[in-house]
Amino acid sequence: MSQIKTGDVVRIHYTGTLTDGSQFDSSAGREPLEFQVGSGQIIPGLDRQVQGMAVGVSATLTVPAAEAYGPRDETRVQVVPRSAMPPELQLTRGTSLQATTQDGGQIALTVIDLTDQDVTVDANHPLAGQDLIFQVEVVEIVNG
Template sequence: MTSSDVAVGEGTRVFLNFSVSLEDGSEVDSNFGGEPVSFVVGDGNLLPGFERVLMGMEPGQRHVFTVSPEDAFGQPNDNNVQTVARDHFDDDVALEIGLVFSFADAAGGELPGLIVAFDEEEVTVDFNHPLAGRTILFDVQVHRVEPAELH
């Protein structure tokens, strides 16, 4: 079986170009004009909602998919808006609404948080994904699909 006989599905490596845009047409990310990227279906590099729409696509096909918030970055969750004591921030940091800070998460990784309000005592930080609640236009061109080499 040649790679041209393979469609996107479980156990395949997919080589593609893509763009992610909002409904108003503003582009969030794109690798069109560059080298294709590859991923193995189910490896966690692509959100499941984005993987699902690719199933059955074949090399040479290009589609624009509309992905709902539930299948993309989720709906905003009020529990992800936290209040942090102002003294957690250095005194020389000029806080502004709209600034993004990096916070340590429980697993020792980094979690971006958006400053949405602050006063002398407290800073309100939104840890929702910036695209939460947004419908995403996912433009995909599949170049190659091949059986994944499982190690």
């Protein structure tokens, strides 16, 4: 039985939960996730931990925050004057926004607080600082 190794294209079913048991993502009801191992297409910790698994094998894999979306960085939380936002924007806590950086790149922001004068936005990934638990089943090694 062949085992997953770097360079293989694999297909997995997965359910991702936080340490409190709340689910943040799942492939249930969808096609399995397909990716090339070692290519950086998925978070590093999961990519590393599927190596050595075989088709039909299921496992619970814990990925520490440092190997997932990294630690939370409080310098990525900014307070912006509400007047700097387009007036037609309907803002509430949890609203996702896109901002353009000075070099023309795009950055995802989440509104975490707002007042009549200010909007507090967070550029951290929503799962930053979280250890992630994946229930994984290897469906196929496409070119293994």
